[in-house]
Amino acid sequence: MATAVRCSIRLAAKGCSCNSTANQFVTKTIGLERSFSTTASRSKRTRSKRVAAKLEKSNHPLAKEVIALEKELDGLTKDPSDNAWDPISQRARTRFPIASLPPRAGKLKQTFMNVGDPDPWEYEDTLEDDDDDINALAHGELEQHREIRHYARLAAWELPLLSKLAKPFQPPTANMPLRFRYSSYMGEQHPAEKKVVLEFSPADMPNLTGLQREKLKKLAGVRYNPETDIVKMNCEMFETQAQNKRYLGDVVDSLLAEARDPKDTFEDVPLDTRHHHFKPKPKFPEEWLLTAERREELQQYRRRAAMKDQQKELVGQIVDGRLQIEEGLSKAAAARQVMPELLMVGDLKPKGKRVAVRR
């Protein structure tokens, strides 16, 4: 028991220490008031003295019964015949006499010199391990297991209660053409928390003529997506979400006011879509699908082709390049044979100077 307590103190101490790397391995307890636990509860219950005195004073039969039960229980635990633990405790005593245990150093006074230093009793190696407990890692595992169970319990019992808070989805109506997007980081601090994105379609904007709508698209510039017909803009230049949203609303207002302004209708300016890449989406052509009819058609075509070849072969119209070459060569040879070979008459020695080929 003592080692367990020491261990938990060690864990708590570790948790308190400034050493952040140690923090990772520290198990965190989830509140003491949990209703269910896998670990054994305190083995010995000592009733407060006040309650015992009250019990003795009262002459209620139930109280007497309780006192009798208690005594009986005490007698059971302090059975003088049960001395099985004695040799073990003796052995422990001989191995680790009380005097040999490292002296528990008291908390040092905080001075300028030791500010931020870990307390001496925080050093792992200064403490003796009794080998009668699972190690810290295992405690951590156990703690994690508890945690998982805790959340499983939450999921089982409390999450269903959230459905009471559910509201039915209300699709936006025609007079809500603006769609805002906010980003939340679940309570964490984030630089993009204040960003607000606004999307709207010029086609949904009220009280616009066709010309004005076109002008609105042209005014929106690169923020206009011609494929989806949606203008998208965002703002994160102000401190808070609300300010950014307000700004976006103002921009839409001014855009609409400009679009409705008949002074310049921008009719002569073509809508610029150079900023948008119309990505072609290749689709598998339907004609390429190998349906049963298509397969039949192909088979017929192949049969026809084979028939055509057969017919041509019968007539001898199939042209074979190799045969053609052989035929051509044999014809040429025959022509050469028909031609009488020319013989040189007279002096076989060639006339003229012999000139060596220069290389």
Added chain:
Amino acid sequence: MASSNCWRCLSRPANASLLPLSRPSFSTTAFVAAAPKASTKAPARAKGEKTLRIKKKAFVKTGKPPAPGERKAMRKRIVLSNTNALEVAGMKDLDAEMVDSMVRGEDAVLDGALQSKGETHEDVVGKVVGLKGETVDSLRAVEAFKTTQGWGLFRRPGLLIREESVELCRRMTDAAANKKALRLVIDGEKGSGKSLMLLQAMATAFVKEWVVLNIPEAQELTNAVNDYTPVDGTKPTLWSQNTYTANWLGQIGKANNAVLQNTTMRKEYKLPIPVQSNISLARLCELGARDPDVAWPIFQAFWSEITNPGRRPVLICLDSLSNIMQTSSYRAPDYSLIHSHDLAIVRHFVNLLSRPTSGLPNGGAIIAATSRSHAPISKSMELAIKQSEEKAAQLRGWPGKVTQRDPFEKSYDERADKALQNVEVMRLKGLSKVEARGLMEYWAQSGVLRSRVDEETVAQKWALAGNGIVGEIQRGALWMRI
């Protein structure tokens, strides 16, 4: 350094070792630690020791270096026959009769009438026809053959007749019959036979005794490799390329000699050189070819002569059209770039191509082919071709819109837009399998394709060549060695 010796007398110190050493008076390193000075002389070799000595050989000149222009001639050489190739038996030659029968056959098919006996359209399509000697000479004179085409593989030049060539033949014949000008741009993928379609048009024109003018490569007109001068009295200034024009006139005269010899000049022209009144047009061309300075005026006279009523139809062709649809590389005296349409020959061609009212009173055709392998991108030309095709599709009742020009595109050329406003486009696609088979049979008969030509091999090559792109079929079947 001061010497301890006496300066005046030459007496040497008795003990040389007592001479003060030239070393610093104070040093932290030991004197012995100083690196000994490397001796400059190589250590003496021991007697009888051998060393390897490699003497560099002097550069030996072998043969003669190529003379100026020889390499270019080699590069530009066009070989039209190969005596090792087999002669294809039963190959017919392209002549006027064949052209007529092609057209008739087409008409018969169009009318839905039964085909008359004898040679019909169906028979010719997918066959390779030979070219007669005179036609080959003429085509060679107008530089219709190109080095990139595989003429050197075969015994003699032959042409595959495809559906499109019959169509082109028919339209040319119609144009000549109706005394109208066929204005056409031939477009298609790389290797789809655009230049060969031009060649076919020229061959047809030669056998039908038209007058043929050909600009074999528009790039040569615009990439500033020829001399150029402003033409007097033109505003905005027109620039004539005299040497090119002279050469061109020579080519025209040579190629069309058969027609031009028997055609005499009818009118009088104010020419910078005295010219006889009734000389033949072939002679006129020769005169122009001889003197670059007068080439342009003589060309103008020549043109007005051949477009006189009652003369032969005229075919004028140009390859790689996009070159003349932008500014040229020539510079005006103020160093601004000259637009291609301000060059005399280009202007002449573009006027003919763009003007709906015929510049050819005797009928004829103006055909330009695009180039898809080595040509600048002309946005205007691309758009004009696309629009023209879409309009044609709409006329045929197919759904679809006409593409509008991109309002934010900067590289459109206004003059090119205007020139190509309403020009017809003939798009060349891949060969049909019948045509591909005919072509491959011709190759096998010539002994250059060493395989059996049946439906299977044809289908293989046809499919691998992107559905019958003829250049790719040729590459896969003839030029690729696996």
